[in-house]
Amino acid sequence: MKRQAYQPILITDAPPSQDDQLRRRQVRYVVMMGVRALCVIVGAILVGADAPLLWLWLPLCVVGMILLPWLAVLLANDRPPKERHRIGARLRQPSEPAPPRSLGPVAPDRPHRVIDVEP
Template sequence: MKRPANRPILITDAARSQRDQLRSREVRYVVMMGIRAACLIVGAVLVSAKAPLLWLWLPLCVAGMVLIPWLAVLLANDGPPKEEHRFGARLRRRERPEPEPLSLTADRGSRTIDAEP
């Protein structure tokens, strides 16, 4: 998306670097795989201990072991949303006032305030 010529460039509008995006996706993937491993271990402990309500907890653990890897791969391969699809960007565009153009000639009726007496 091109910005209009009279709008200032803000550093907060800059996209994250490719390295930062990749790093956050790697961390998210490892965390999700850790949760999957925890589901496997908890399921094995529940079965070996013959825990009460095993009929409830075991399907939850199995669902975690099956769904989490699928979601982890999808999220690891996903990129950041495009600017036109981001809700915050649309909101910022509406809220941000247009800057006033600077004039090269000063108004004669304006006052100048200095910090020094």
């Protein structure tokens, strides 16, 4: 049986911790519900002040009051996609290691291919 070479796990490839994911979803939920509360307050002020263009602003506030709680709950219960569903994971096969990157010069034993535009 062939032994695979040891490949260290890069910290940049590690998924965010469960606590970080939960905190991010909580913050997003609170912000969205704050915007909803702002829509309720602005809608009440517009109706009380009999503002111009009330026919335009009031439906926008109502849409914010109805749509934002629904979206906030959906996004709060969502989680990041699994690694196998990400685009980068689809481009290379899981058994195939990532190609090594080299920033150094080309190896001297291989000839360089030169493209010249002048005849």
